[in-house]
Amino acid sequence: MRKLIYGMNLTLDGYISAPGGDLGWSGPSDELFQWWLEKERSISLFLYGRRLWETMSVYWPTRDQQPDATPAEIEFARNWRNTPKVVFSSTIDKVDWNARLFTGDAIAEITRLKAEDGGPMRVGGATLAGAVMRAGLIDEYEIVTHPVLVGGGTPFFTALESRVNLNLVETRTFPGGVVLTRYERSLGC
Numbered sequence: 001m002r003k004l005i006y007g008m009n010l011t012l013d014g015y016i017s018a019p020g021g022d023l024g025w026s027g028p029s030d031e032l033f034q035w036w037l038e039k040e041r042s043i044s045l046f047l048y049g050r051r052l053w054e055t056m057s058v059y060w061p062t063r064d065q066q067p068d069a070t071p072a073e074i075e076f077a078r079n080w081r082n083t084p085k086v087v088f089s090s091t092i093d094k095v096d097w098n099a100r101l102f103t104g105d106a107i108a109e110i111t112r113l114k115a116e117d118g119g120p121m122r123v124g125g126a127t128l129a130g131a132v133m134r135a136g137l138i139d140e141y142e143i144v145t146h147p148v149l150v151g152g153g154t155p156f157f158t159a160l161e162s163r164v165n166l167n168l169v170e171t172r173t174f175p176g177g178v179v180l181t182r183y184e185r186s187l188g189c
Contacts, residue, residue, distance in 0.1 A: 002113065004110070004139050006122070006124075007182075008124065008142075008143075009146060011153075013151065014157060015153035015156065016155070018151075019153050028174075028178075029175040029176055029178070035180070037072055037076050040122075043121065043122045044119030044120060045084050046084070046085040048085060048086070051127070052124045053095065054092075057095070061081060062077070064077035084098055088106040110123070123138070134161065140183065141183045146178050147177040166184065170182040
């Protein structure tokens with residue numbers, strides 16, 4: 001069975017983007033970017049909702065070809081292109097960059113993928129991750145909290161019908177007061 005991870009940068013008040021989709025608060029330090037790169041290298045399948053797919057597919061497919069790209073960005077772009085992806089959407093017709101489009105029941109498909117043998121999967125996109133969270137499919141949360149309050153926007157967490165117990169497995173501080181907390185779902189939950 002594959003592990004399913006949900007992790008993103010978020011504000012101290014719990015948002016992954018500020019009103020209007022603003023991500024200006026989330027610029028990573030070199031150390032944090034390198035940490036994300038290492039994490040992304042270990043992922044065998046990315047699961048994206050439409051909005052995050054559109055954000056990622058505008059920037060990363062050619063970032064390594066830009067003259068100002070750092071070595072870490074070059075590596076991240078190549079890893080992103082090479083890692084298989086599933087995009088869950090009923091509003092787009094086509095995806096590329098080593099991705100396949102899935103228009104059916106996302107929870108059923110993710111449950112099927114999770115039951116397969118293979119490396120870890122990462123779910124991204126607030127709407128898709130919220131549905132997966134409510135279905136109880138997330139095994140690990142990687143919460144990278146930036147010391148900023150934005151007062152609204154897209155929340156990292158969704159409303160749940162029941163409690164989910166978690167075990168803290170890692171904490172780490174990055175430059176600028178950014179803090180990682182990583183949790184695994186408690187057995188029996």
